[in-house]
Amino acid sequence: MKTFIRYILILSYFTAVPVFGQADSITILDEVFLTDTKLKDFSTGQEVTILNDSVLKKNGALLTSALNFNTNIYFKENGLGMVSSPSFRGTSASQTAVLWNGININSQFNGQTDFNTINAGGYDNISIRGGGGSVVYGTGAVGGTVHLNTQLDFSKETQNDFFLQYGSFNSLDARYKLKTSTEKWSLSIALARNSSDNDYEWPGRYRKNENGEFYNNNLNVAIAYLLNENNTVKFYSEVFDGERHFALIRPSETKTKYQDFNNRSLLEWVSEFGDFISVAKMAYLDENYKYFDNIARENYSSGNANTFIGKYDLKFLVSEELQFNTVLSNTYTDGDGSGIEKNTRNIFSAALLMKHRPVEKLDYELGIRKEITGNYESPLLFSAAAAYNFTSYYSLKLNVSRDFRIPTYNDLYWRDAGNQNLSPETSNQVELGNQFNYRNFSLNLTGYYMQIDDMIRWLPAENGVWRPKNEESVEIYGLESKLQWENKIFNNHYLNLTGTYAYTVSENKNTGRQLIYVPFHKATAAVNYVFNDFSIDYQFLYNGDVFTRSDNNEKFKIDAYMISNLGISYDFGKENTFTIGARILNIFNEEYQNVEDRFMPGRNFNMYINFNP
Amino acid sequence: MKRISKLLTMAILSGLFLNSCSSDDDINEPVKPQPENSYNDGFFVLNEGSQTAGTVTYISDDLQTSAQNIYEVVNEDDDLGEFIQSIVFEDDLAYIISNGSNLITIVNRYTFELVEKIDSGLLSPRYGVIENGKLYVTNQGSYEEPGATEFDDFIAIIDLESLTVEKTIENNTPLEFIEEENGLIYVQNAAFNNGNGITVIDATSNEIINTINTLENLNSFEIENGVLYALNTSSLEKIDLALGEVLSKIMIASEVGTPTNLVLEDGMIYYTIGNSVFTMSENAEEAPDEALFSYTTDSGQYGKMYGFEVEDDRIYIADGGDFSSNSFVEIYTTSGELLENITVGVGPNGFYFND
Numbered sequence: 027m028k029t030f031i032r033y034i035l036i037l038s039y040f041t042a043v044p045v046f047g048q049a050d051s052i053t054i055l056d057e058v059f060l061t062d063t064k065l066k067d068f069s070t071g072q073e074v075t076i077l078n079d080s081v082l083k084k085n086g087a088l089l090t091s092a093l094n095f096n097t098n099i100y101f102k103e104n105g106l107g108m109v110s111s112p113s114f115r116g117t118s119a120s121q122t123a124v125l126w127n128g129i130n131i132n133s134q135f136n137g138q139t140d141f142n143t144i145n146a147g148g149y150d151n152i153s154i155r156g157g158g159g160s161v162v163y164g165t166g167a168v169g170g171t172v173h174l175n176t177q178l179d180f181s182k183e184t185q186n187d188f189f190l191q192y193g194s195f196n197s198l199d200a201r202y203k204l205k206t207s208t209e210k211w212s213l214s215i216a217l218a219r220n221s222s223d224n225d226y227e228w229p230g231r232y233r234k235n236e237n238g239e240f241y242n243n244n245l246n247v248a249i250a251y252l253l254n255e256n257n258t259v260k261f262y263s264e265v266f267d268g269e270r271h272f273a274l275i276r277p278s279e280t281k282t283k284y285q286d287f288n289n290r291s292l293l294e295w296v297s298e299f300g301d302f303i304s305v306a307k308m309a310y311l312d313e314n315y316k317y318f319d320n321i322a323r324e325n326y327s328s329g330n331a332n333t334f335i336g337k338y339d340l341k342f343l344v345s346e347e348l349q350f351n352t353v354l355s356n357t358y359t360d361g362d363g364s365g366i367e368k369n370t371r372n373i374f375s376a377a378l379l380m381k382h383r384p385v386e387k388l389d390y391e392l393g394i395r396k397e398i399t400g401n402y403e404s405p406l407l408f409s410a411a412a413a414y415n416f417t418s419y420y421s422l423k424l425n426v427s428r429d430f431r432i433p434t435y436n437d438l439y440w441r442d443a444g445n446q447n448l449s450p451e452t453s454n455q456v457e458l459g460n461q462f463n464y465r466n467f468s469l470n471l472t473g474y475y476m477q478i479d480d481m482i483r484w485l486p487a488e489n490g491v492w493r494p495k496n497e498e499s500v501e502i503y504g505l506e507s508k509l510q511w512e513n514k515i516f517n518n519h520y521l522n523l524t525g526t527y528a529y530t531v532s533e534n535k536n537t538g539r540q541l542i543y544v545p546f547h548k549a550t551a552a553v554n555y556v557f558n559d560f561s562i563d564y565q566f567l568y569n570g571d572v573f574t575r576s577d578n579n580e581k582f583k584i585d586a587y588m589i590s591n592l593g594i595s596y597d598f599g600k601e602n603t604f605t606i607g608a609r610i611l612n613i614f615n616e617e618y619q620n621v622e623d624r625f626m627p628g629r630n631f632n633m634y635i636n637f638n639p
Numbered sequence: 640m641k642r643i644s645k646l647l648t649m650a651i652l653s654g655l656f657l658n659s660c661s662s663d664d665d666i667n668e669p670v671k672p673q674p675e676n677s678y679n680d681g682f683f684v685l686n687e688g689s690q691t692a693g694t695v696t697y698i699s700d701d702l703q704t705s706a707q708n709i710y711e712v713v714n715e716d717d718d719l720g721e722f723i724q725s726i727v728f729e730d731d732l733a734y735i736i737s738n739g740s741n742l743i744t745i746v747n748r749y750t751f752e753l754v755e756k757i758d759s760g761l762l763s764p765r766y767g768v769i770e771n772g773k774l775y776v777t778n779q780g781s782y783e784e785p786g787a788t789e790f791d792d793f794i795a796i797i798d799l800e801s802l803t804v805e806k807t808i809e810n811n812t813p814l815e816f817i818e819e820e821n822g823l824i825y826v827q828n829a830a831f832n833n834g835n836g837i838t839v840i841d842a843t844s845n846e847i848i849n850t851i852n853t854l855e856n857l858n859s860f861e862i863e864n865g866v867l868y869a870l871n872t873s874s875l876e877k878i879d880l881a882l883g884e885v886l887s888k889i890m891i892a893s894e895v896g897t898p899t900n901l902v903l904e905d906g907m908i909y910y911t912i913g914n915s916v917f918t919m920s921e922n923a924e925e926a927p928d929e930a931l932f933s934y935t936t937d938s939g940q941y942g943k944m945y946g947f948e949v950e951d952d953r954i955y956i957a958d959g960g961d962f963s964s965n966s967f968v969e970i971y972t973t974s975g976e977l978l979e980n981i982t983v984g985v986g987p988n989g990f991y992f993n994d
Contacts, residue, residue: 231716276720278741278758319781320762323791365784442785485941492941542963574690575985577964582691622691 062128071411071425087220089144098528105624110142116502116532117169134331137434145244147201147218150177160429161393193632197222212250226627229617242268262292287314309335329363351379373399423459453478470508499535525551545570559597587618605636686984693723696983726991727767760804770842777814829857859901870901900947911944932975948990957987
């Protein structure tokens, strides 16, 4: 009961005390041009949140922080900048798919994306969609999907954007973006570096975070060429190079570090003829890691996976109201590593999608997908969604889907432990969303229910070897809400408010207990106030307490915490081409841990300049 | 790391438990409230922990009282480190070895108050034994995979006065259990059923003086009356220590798993397979077909019999559980009757008798 009261207090806190505002709002989907066109076309029954460039500059380059303060996703972060795995709608880390320009980039080895190995400065926007999406996005799209997008246009304009931020713990966040285009050519470059000594004081513990330093560099280049009116060729490429030391809990522990090197390319040819739009894609993903279990020595373990994807997507526009879409794709992966013999796998998939607007107020869509592979038995996936606009104030959304997460390389092929008889994890889910809009106010309330079967879990087996099995079933239900309001309050005074709240029950069906590291409550709020060239913004995050033991032992819970950040900025120049700003993170110096024994930093500071001539 | 002087160590050594501390220790350290608990009539269960630090449970000899997290109770804001592996007793002190944190925490064995920590020179420490004022600790370094030919395992020899590693002995084999017998240190050259042989170190010269061959897949060993009992995954070998001759070999076959947890107590040999305890006389020439008893567990193969001990007419069993929540121990008579089931911490792996 106490937590409930606390949550009511928090709700009233960000609804009733609109002191600050946020001009850079989290915009609704429509106006944004996405490469990942499926996200726009086939999200009828789902809620999509878009974080644009200015929002992504507020929380540093670690993607964990940006999503933590702006979305319902909970993160289990092993100390700032360390391994960070999401729990989207109470699901596990490998049940959130990350898409880079529409291509699934979750690791072939563990099926996850570590959100601290994504540099938020590399993209033009990051979109987050709650709920299943395996029909379109494949494995891992169970709890939700995170889309890293690069935008290209033919506006014939050139834009440069320099962003440089420096702060506590010798932390550097440097970003440069170039967008330029002619009638026929379009180019986008995003270069980002993030580094930190990350040696913050452990609040109240009289010691520093040891061996927590990290750096990463990210280069994203995209080119489009308009062959003629009906044909466009696009090429996207990304290189990520990062190294992290893993922070110690106790100074006597062995120092370790981890290196990631990822290389991604995507070639796309879009062709329009008659009532058809065809998109042919070829993608190549090169994933590498090295783990040094003792940095005093040169030995390391490693993994390398090369993935080749060929995709053909044909859309048939029967009318303005009705479209059909077939997607054929073939994914070939070739991977090996220190613990993994060289193995290849090939997955062919076929999907059929349909979208229809029979009457003006109703949209619905249907989709099915089937994969064919020798590696595991693949279920038939489907989705069905509808949205009905009752009035301009209110619409209702419905989405039903079956989604999956396939066994990973580690699950299947880990030496002496991998289990080649694994089935994919499958989920069946349903969600109902309510969208309220009134003038500058919008509120989304979504309830969902999901059941996940055949969850793959690594369990101790003979001789101290842990082996994966399709063991657990999980039942999840919850409520997500998102609120947004912006207004001009006086002349030149603007106020903007956003907030999210999620209630999540995620139970192991065998035991009836809440999964560890899934909070019942999470809330965020952001307020931004702008007056002429001056702006001030406030961010708030509440993570409810989480269990750390599978028996939900109350004694070992991690306590709830509230974090607040405050930023100010000022625009210079006639065209406001030059901005300087400063931020205070964790202003109330909350002593908190996100993972047991992993302290997060107390109050810390940074300053930045942003120049876009 | 706060260094406590030798004087204080001596004071605590001579102070025994509870109220008999000499006034000397006031010189170096403010007086702490005396703990209400004293752990002299019972045994400790070591819970290795999983995502977080390991803990120690105390259980009284009459099995009627137990206390959890006894280190944290008297040493606030501190813990024993990750994956605590074993305890070594000497005089009034207990040396608690944390394998995940390269740390040995020295506590008063009767109050569990912190005395000192050894926090350098170790790399994945496992087991220890004390002889001639030195603590010999096996270290597994980076845990080489099965089939490896090069090992970074070593034995750290720690001087108990300076608490520093004086010498290391490398052997290019895995190094696991360690025993002392008549001034010689015996170290098992196999871990997790990989490897074979016992290295013998002279505790006076601290040099390797011999290597005793055993069969492959050595699991555990014991020494009794000049005989080495070496249990591997399919048999038990008895080897005469003086002559180095194999005296006999008893085949042990089972469809449910391989034998593990060799213990010799009061003329009997004990070992476990899966969730069952087997026993035979030290002189037996054949392994028993029937288990003495089996216990009920939900734990996977790995967690069954995660800790096992036989002491003074009782059999002690620890169940690893799911390694993510509190588990239990069970205490049986040597005829296999259950005396008590007691809840302990996460991943209980061993029993240490405080007497």
